[in-house]
Amino acid sequence: MRPNDRKYTKTHEWVKLSGEEVLVGITDFAVQELCSGNEGDLVYCDLPEPGRALEAGETFGEIESVKAVADLNAPVAGTVSEINVNVEEHLEVLSRDPWNAGWLIKLQPRTKALDAPELLDAAAYEAFITASKH
Amino acid sequence: MPEPWRLLHTFDGEPGWNMALDEALLASSDPRPTLRFYTWRPHAISLGYFQRWRELGPLPEGLVLVRRFSGGGAIEHSDELTFSIAAADTHTLFRGEVLRSYERVHALLARAFEAFGVRAAPRAAATLRSDHPTSAMCFHRSTAFDLAWDGAKGVGSAQRRSKGRVLHHGSIKLAAGALEADVAGLRAHAPALEAAALARAIADEFARSLGCRFEREEPTAAEQTLAATRAASYRSPEFVRRR
Numbered sequence: 528m529r530p531n532d533r534k535y536t537k538t539h540e541w542v543k544l545s546g547e548e549v550l551v552g553i554t555d556f557a558v559q560e561l562c563s564g565n566e567g568d569l570v571y572c573d574l575p576e577p578g579r580a581l582e583a584g585e586t587f588g589e590i591e592s593v594k595a596v597a598d599l600n601a602p603v604a605g606t607v608s609e610i611n612v613n614v615e616e617h618l619e620v621l622s623r624d625p626w627n628a629g630w631l632i633k634l635q636p637r638t639k640a641l642d643a644p645e646l647l648d649a650a651a652y653e654a655f656i657t658a659s660k661h
Numbered sequence: 662m663p664e665p666w667r668l669l670h671t672f673d674g675e676p677g678w679n680m681a682l683d684e685a686l687l688a689s690s691d692p693r694p695t696l697r698f699y700t701w702r703p704h705a706i707s708l709g710y711f712q713r714w715r716e717l718g719p720l721p722e723g724l725v726l727v728r729r730f731s732g733g734g735a736i737e738h739s740d741e742l743t744f745s746i747a748a749a750d751t752h753t754l755f756r757g758e759v760l761r762s763y764e765r766v767h768a769l770l771a772r773a774f775e776a777f778g779v780r781a782a783p784r785a786a787a788t789l790r791s792d793h794p795t796s797a798m799c800f801h802r803s804t805a806f807d808l809a810w811d812g813a814k815g816v817g818s819a820q821r822r823s824k825g826r827v828l829h830h831g832s833i834k835l836a837a838g839a840l841e842a843d844v845a846g847l848r849a850h851a852p853a854l855e856a857a858a859l860a861r862a863i864a865d866e867f868a869r870s871l872g873c874r875f876e877r878e879e880p881t882a883a884e885q886t887l888a889a890t891r892a893a894s895y896r897s898p899e900f901v902r903r904r
Binding site: 537538559560561562563570571573586589591592593594595596597598600659660 | 756820
């Protein structure tokens with residue numbers, strides 16, 4: 528079971544409250560789809576400059592594995608306050624700890640409540656990815 | 662009931678337009694999967710999305726430089742057939758891990774190549790004579806699932822995944838380009854093979870194996886407009902030299 532202290536998107540990002548801000552990352556499922564368990568297959572990650580304003584669903588960055596470039600999408604609207612520079616330099620963190628050390632960006636959210644209908648809790652996300660496999 | 666697919670042939674396309682049309686297909690609202698075959702005029706080099714342009718040495722005269730929005734290494738688009746497949750990431754071809762989708766596409770291509778006497782298979786653990794570790798070219802790097810024959814890589818593949826859709830890029834060598842020494846080509850087995858005949862064979866194999874029915878069309882007006890608007894950006898110095 529994935530952490531239930533955060534919400535998930537159908538494009539496989541997660542968002543979690545962190546004080547007055549939110550942390551955003553990608554799920555273990557997204558990482559597995561991109562690199563099939565080979566952490567060395569993740570090769571690049573482009574994250575936005577702090578200060579950039581994002582709408583919910585807007586692409587804020589890109590990640591490349593050996594064989595695919597995939598968009599990174601903002602689960603909620605807000606302004607980028609910090610990026611995880613460590614991830615850009617050590618992409619293996621995404622395979623080893625996507626839930627904590629593997630956060631990608633910190634946002635000052637436009638609204639703090641993570642209650643938008645398109646955000647899924649852990650159980651609903653689990654059901655979504657189970658359905659997508661069949 | 663066969664699944665309807667769109668089939669596009671856009672041969673001799675301008676390099677920037679070729680890339681821009683693929684962007685339009687990735688963003689397309691058409692619910693049908695699309696298989697597009699194309700060639701390039703003038704011939705071109707496409708850089709991978711994240712690739713550093715300085716990795717490339719001096720280019721042969723006459724080759725235009727563009728950057729793809731899919732990943733991987735540089736490809737010389739001269740004696741080859743390029744194809745793209747655009748579909749939802751839930752389509753049976755693309756569902757699940759990226760690696761599995763490569764295996765499915767490559768299996769279809771390998772069966773299509775049999776008509777030309779070519780026995781293509783994933784590289785697996787083999788070492789290829791086309792492996793040149795210091796080269797910036799896609800065909801000089803290989804992974805276990807790359808399609809090879811005659812001891813060399815012959816198909817280059819890359820994907821872009823965005824907003825629930827996938828654009829799969831493929832380059833199939835008819836013969837090695839000037840920058841792609843030691844790469845496998847289909848003409849080694851079928852000397853008179855042309856890109857159009859190869860495209861027909863691949864479409865036939867897709868129809869047979871996937872149970873799909875192709876509807877030969879032109880890009881929609883919206884796709885044409887987007888492609889025309891974005892074409893110049895793919896060969897602009899700002900984009901080509903973004904890294």
